[in-house]
Amino acid sequence: MKIRVTVNGALYERDVEPRMLLAYFLREQCGFTGTHVGCDSSSCGVCVVMLDNERAVKSCTMFAVMADGHEVTTVEGLANGTELHALQQAFWDCHGLQCGYCTPGMMMTSLVLLKQNPDPTEAEIRAALAGNLCRCTGYQNIVKSVEQAAGALAPAAVVAK
Amino acid sequence: MNLAWKGQEQVSARKDVVWAFINDPDSISQCLPDLLEAKMIDAHSFDATVSVAVGPVRGKFKFKVALEPQSDQSHMNLKISGGGLGSVVDLLAGADVTDNGDATTTLDWSGTASMRGPVATIGGRVLDAQAERVIGSTFANVKARLAGAG
Amino acid sequence: MPITPATPERHAIGLAMKRKEDPRFIQGRGRYLDDIVLPNMLFLALVHSPYPHARIVKIDKTDALAMPGVKAVITGEDLVAANLGWIPTFHGYDKQMVLAVGKAVFQYQEVAGVVATSREAAFDAAELVEVEYEPLEVIVDPFVAMKDATIIRDDRENKTNHIYHWEVGKRDETNAALAASDVHISGKMEFQRVHPAPLETCGIVADMNGGSGRLTLYLTSQAPHAHRTVVSLVTGIPEDKIHVISPDIGGGFGNKVPVYPGYVVATAASVILGSPVKWVENRTENLTTSGFARDYHMNVEIGATTAGKVTALKVTTVADHGAFDAAADPTKYPAGMFGIVTGSYDFPIAFTELDAYFTNKAPGGIAYRCSFRVTEASYAIERGMDMLAQRLGMDPAELRLKNFVKKEQFPYPSPLGFVYDSGDYHRTLEKALGKIGYGDLRREQAEKRKRGEYMGIGISTFTEVVGAGPSKLFDIMGIKMFDSAEIRIHPTGSGIVRTGTRHQGQGHETTWAQIVAEELGLDPQNILVEEGDTDTAPYGLGTYASRSTPVAGGAIALAARKIREKAKKIAAHVLEVSEDDIEWEDYKFKVSGVPGKSITMKEIAFAAYTNPAPDSEPGLEATFYYDPPNLTFPHGAYIAVVDVDAETGETKVRRFLAIDDCGVVINPMIVEGQIHGGLTEGFAIAFMQEIRFDASGNHLNTNFTEYLVPTSLETPAWETDNTVTPSPHHPLGAKGVGESPNVGSPAAFVNAVVDALSPLGITHIDMPLTRAKVWHAIQAAKA
């Protein structure tokens, strides 16, 4: 069926099978390969993207047709041109990644967290990231990264309120 | 994963009638719950396709069913093996057939199932209920169909 | 506190430099296997056996072939006809089916492959391949397998499930010493079957180009060169016609070392069909068919004096290798480095033996974040030492300090044949005890015990053996385990380094640049690191078993020194002095005795192309193949503090301190990251992970809802620090770190839980320490 999905600000009109998972739509129909796939059971979260600027969703537990008329933001939509988003800068600064496979999902989940809670405690960050798995970092530097990003975004967040 | 159940049915029919009935692949096949299709192979076996529908799990299972009567007409074994959804299910149902002497017959049945493949590990909790239903309702249906058959 | 390098004042080594590989990853611009799309690419889906052991009566392709988009259905018989039915295992002692031939020998074994124009079509058609099985007796327990009632591998000459017996040390003397000891403990322990489960599964894009006649394999490979050689040996395609490219890898941990059936079938399909063929494992395939680790059933015996001095060690192991002997061990070491089992302790005598068996389980026995069975060995000795301490009523720290190999004993020849390069075990443990406040913790524990609360403190002071390895001892399929580096310095003083290793998150693109920069006084930001392309990189055995820094790291340093030698000539030529007057100081060449007269490597690089020395060839490049003289022996002291809830069996890890000694630290930030990650995997293994089978042979952990990866919420906060004992033989004094935390931590966790429950008389609980297991242990002890 024909669907229209806005991805990172651009409209993508495609004809897809209803069974196509959103993750594969983003990767193969729109060319945003930063969104990964790591399991079949909605467990790992490497496929997390932001839907309608408010929800973190596991894009391999959602059909592309369900995104018809909606807005999707992937890791490729984080940076402002060549200027890294505070989360990207923080993950780099704090060694918040190793193999890099879980990183896009981690950042997208964190992005939604910081929209809801601009100044999270360490415990709140650990709780919010518990739907995203990482095998490399032991999470410690990921939590640090989100803390740094929150600090960097704080003024902006206050204005937004 | 191995599962086991047992139960009893009082059939209001004479033992010889019951025995004849459960020795007939065609009659037994009609007693399988959610039977979609049955193909007789020989005097003691048939192929059956039943639909599985428990919660999220919906699909078809193909079974080979073999009747193994005990010569003294006291016990019948039903070997049901097959599967679907990329998995294998082996059901073994046995029934002691006892003449109650009052033109009724008791079926003491017991069943075991062993499952292999994705369903056993992912859908196990679902299939448990389903396998029990296949065996349980089969004997319940035998009772129903023979009700008042004399 | 962060990891501290040995010599912070140095130019590039020791700097916590931000990773050069990160910008592409944080922008979603990494290039992983499944990101690769080629024109006319087809997709492979595999058909798996639901039976753990069954004869294959017949395979009917008809319905599958009739599906739209299906190009081919391939079975084991087809591959046998093409001479690709079987592939050799690592050490070459066994061979392995690609697709089931005659019978399936483990559940989920690959039985057929379907190639189609889309993932979905291939997957749909795979369901329609009708396979008729005749179930056979199933064996998933090595202790049943050893009875040989059913032979799993009837294709082999010897009709037995026994694969091999291996032993090292002095059997009779050890038995005698044990018998003569004042105290003699004996403990059974199982290191359960686990799986590396990287978040990116394994995959391949095989592209046979009919035009060029070249086979390009994009492969999730930790060892691209070794894989090229294997493919050439198996297919007969000459190695120059094979191009292996290992793109960015989403975690490996040993999982991406072996050659898997999917790789072979995709390659065969591409050769047959002339189109690129992609195969990407799903998570179930990854957990059920690809390389598992551990599955060692061990018995540890230690003899000691009443004063707590150890007198002898004996470890007997039954190893479950699954249906094929595909264990990833060097040829001469069927049980890998298990001989490290004497650990950090000065045992006068020791003996260990192991018997390996076939079972109806997936093959593997890979080095999961582990230098070939070191993890099993370290767990055995560290658990054993705690059992001894418990028996003696002695503090486990005191017992360890009493028995450590002393620093003046290095190089230390261990009773099981290794020569430890260096270490200072007392310093490391004492630092750990001080840092965590061991005395106060013991006092707190005593208080809590009075109140009936279960608090535990667990210590693990492991010694690792990594960096395989010296060519006289170490090879895989005959290929010696050296590694290599090629460095090219460009005219403007930037450069590129290529190695035979392939990182999967370890940060080589940064660390290697730091080594080159350190050796040549250049800017690490301008040293490009390239790995994983067999057309451009020098031959090497790859990245696993913490061998990259010990082996490839050495190669890089020595290649750089070759360049420095040549640069010296150029310096002399440019500065118009004799080479003997030139010295390398403060990262530039100076003329001795002439202050201010010097030249930088950047200037020399330009000269190498514009004004080369008359007696030497132009350019500034070097290649070095490094054959390490010995292995390296990192060590560490880990302390876990736990609280056990007796009502639910739940363990809370309150604190965990890791003091590591991996020798000279090249990038402390990266080393600390490696330790965080390894500790987290050790934590998972200790408390939640296992690959289990039920009596009928069903695999019970087929996806991430059953094979548990801890989240940020369960994972403890890690405290790290280090000591530095340089390796005397490594060019940089470095030892390797990747696996230490995964090797050393499981024993610390288990020791802590057992310590907590010791008032109940509990002496051991097998991993994983689930609530149910701990709860039952407590109930049994109380009853």
Next chain:
Amino acid sequence: MFPASFDYLPVRSVDEALAALAEHGTDARILAGGQSLIPAMRFRLARPAVLVDINPIAELAYLREADGALLIGAGTRDVAIERSATVAAGYRLVSDVAAVVADPVVRQSGTVVGGLCHNDPAGDWGVAALAGRAQIVVRGKAGTRTVSIDDFLVDSYTTAVADGELALEVRFPTPGQRTSGSYQKIERKVGDFATAAAAVQLTLGPDGTIVDAGVAIGAAGPKATRVVMAERLLIGSRPTTELLQSAAAEAEKISDPVADTRGDVDFKRAMARVLVQRALIATLERLHVGELR
């Protein structure tokens, strides 16, 4: 893994949904959050021929208090409950559950009503709904009916929603000043199915006696189970340590779990007792009941 093919019918109103269900009968399944259904489809355990997607029905995504109850529409996601100040302030049992369902990302898609309709034996919402005495509003061609949660949960993965019907709303009666509750759950890790779970809601009279009690356990049988005997023991009594113990003991008596990788039957039955006891204690603490005798 990839689901089998199906037809996709997004609907924009309840009537459209009912029409679609009427047309496609048992071939059709409702798609809400999809967090249980879509993985089941990827493993090809579920192969619906038609998916009726109710996500586009804007008017089903609501969370409000009315007629003495918290009304949660079929389009409302777990995360909405988790973030609701109303729920946090007045519905302790419900807010406890909303924070521990599945994982924090799944909760941003999963729905409460969808969870109840899926009726997984180890699901969280059914347990809480029993203790909170919730009701479900179901609509079919015949019209709209309100079903008590006890009647709604029929068997594993089976509810009182008949073919052609759609569950529209779940209602949690608004707790009074002297009512509070607690949800206790053992899971091996975040995102795992419960190993054992217990929900409690208590109402105290002015004199401190328990005037109403809801006690339920999860992962302890084919479906979430009300511990009737525990409720009988509690109602009309003043809370004492031994009262809580004997109430908790009733949970262990009726707990009938299946052994799996989460634990054996004995362990799970014991945990049913431990968690009921902990939920009772937590609830009384929230009701500011001091030291128990």
